[in-house]
């Protein structure tokens with residue numbers, strides 16, 4: 001019998017102590033395509049891209065090969081005075097993929113640090129220009145990572161509330177949460193009133209605000225809240241008129257996930273700074289990008305004693321193995337003309353999602369590209385949720401897991417993030433298993 005000693009030593013992320021004991025993590029031995037296999041050989045469909053990173057499935061042959069090749073050449077070199085060949089190649093390819101205005105590429109090693117870098121650049125940029133802008137605007141329901149800077153602009157009370165009082169300089173507008181619109185409007189006929197708050201913030205504090213940080217088109221961690229491009233239009237217009245830098249956190253949405261190369265493309269806008277991570281390496285290794293407009297970079301030009309250097313860097317910044325994985329993942333994206341070439345699969349995916357709507361406990365269906373979600377409700381007529389303490393979404397995910405389907409609800413939201421090369425029969429299986437799990441939930445909780 002294998003020892004369970006490791007469980008007593010482990011501190012799992014986002015997991016309470018009791019839950020870790022009652023529901024120990026499933027040990028996964030291997031992966032292939034959309035499937036993961038536990039140590040008993042049981043197969044699971046990974047419907048969420050393993051924390052939204054797996055753009056081309058697990059153990060993709062091309063990315064694996066690229067990493068193996070790089071392993072035979074170089075595993076690490078400091079990115080100060082040196083750079084790996086793989087990182088130079090990555091920089092060139094990113095230059096072709098990114099909007100041409102986002103000309104400067106700064107590497108770090110995860111989504112949170114890409115946001116930290118963006119916040120620091122915004123603060124230092126204004127300081128270099130002699131302006132006193134040192135506050136930020138952000139969205140309620142926003143998530144930008146777990147480091148101190150990124151949580152300071154995060155708007156999810158259970159994640160960030162504890163820390164917010166430590167930061168005095170953030171201003172939060174409403175979440176563009178169309179299913180439960182803060183302004184009581186319908187998505188088709190609204191005029192992005194959810195951003196009235198941003199207008200008020202900028203009118204009152206605009207001269208002190210360095211940047212506005214947001215997840216374009218989809219607020220991921222607060223429940224895959226998909227919102228219309230008109231909201232982005234309003235954000236960009238407001239920021240422009242107040243001289244506020246726009247930071248688009250495309251850590252989750254960038255590089256094809258929303259059906260366009262970047263979520264900002266849905267609104268045909270280019271931010272001043274864009275953050276990328278997650279799918280950048282196809283989910284192989286940690287790597288992140290903060291891409292910046294040249295006009296911003298211009299302020300940082302100067303010699304070693306000019307005080308114009310961005311003094312920021314991480315040990316694994318621009319790591320060669322991660323860079324090789326990213327080069328291979330980007331080549332897959334380009335050669336297969338993703339996401340445009342996947343129109344049929346994306347439509348098939350959205351039809352599958354819509355088919356869940358027949359169920360009384362399913363509401364608030366939304367999708368954009370390869371992101372889809374619905375909310376578990378007690379009754380679709382009122383959209384009333386089940387009482388939190390019943391933990392219905394968690395129970396739902398446990399039932400799905402028994403059936404071989406990996407889902408990980410966010411609050412009441414069940415979401416899907418399949419790889420871009422998902423097969424239609426795999427989608428059929430995902431939605432068939434989802435329906436079975438919902439029916440079981442319904443029998444358990446609404447029978448009485």
Ligand SMILES: Cc1ncc(COP(=O)(O)O)c(C=O)c1O
Pocket residue numbers: 110111112113115143144145146215220221249250251252277278
């Ligand atoms: C939009 C967004 N920004 C930043 C992050 C943080 O990324 P990481 O977990 O790699 O630090 C996440 C992670 O889920 C995210 O969804």
